[in-house]
Amino acid sequence: MTTVVFISADGEERSEVEAPSGRRLLEVAQADGQPLEGTCEGQMACSTCHVIVDAADFAKLPRATEMEEDLLDLASHVTRYSRLACQIELSDDIDRLTVRMPAGSRNMQGR
Numbered sequence: 452m453t454t455v456v457f458i459s460a461d462g463e464e465r466s467e468v469e470a471p472s473g474r475r476l477l478e479v480a481q482a483d484g485q486p487l488e489g490t491c492e493g494q495m496a497c498s499t500c501h502v503i504v505d506a507a508d509f510a511k512l513p514r515a516t517e518m519e520e521d522l523l524d525l526a527s528h529v530t531r532y533s534r535l536a537c538q539i540e541l542s543d544d545i546d547r548l549t550v551r552m553p554a555g556s557r558n559m560q561g562r
């Protein structure tokens with residue numbers, strides 16, 4: 452199990468959930484009601500699952516693929532710690548993962 456901490460873009464809301472290994476971060480975020488659209492459902496055809504990973508946690512994740520890096524170029528408010536939530540699989544190696552929703556509204560149409 453991994454504890455995932457979601458922090459809202461403005462830093463005011465914080466949600467902590469437990470999730471089993473093997474689950475994709477996008478699924479966990481959506482189940483928790485986080486504003487990530489994930490339009491392509493992990494098919495690497497959008498960037499609406501963009502999240503900003505805590506700097507220390509970012510280093511624990513496997514590196515992003517070149518394709519993921521290319522897609523991140525389409526997202527807004529990208530930082531050096533940006534990742535696509537559909538590409539992050541939780542594992543027992545990561546006991547706690549903190550991610551922040553990016554500012555702006557491109558992650559969720561209509562919000």
Ligand code: FES
Binds near residue numbers: 489492500522536
């Ligand atoms: S859901 Fe489309 S790239 Fe992640």
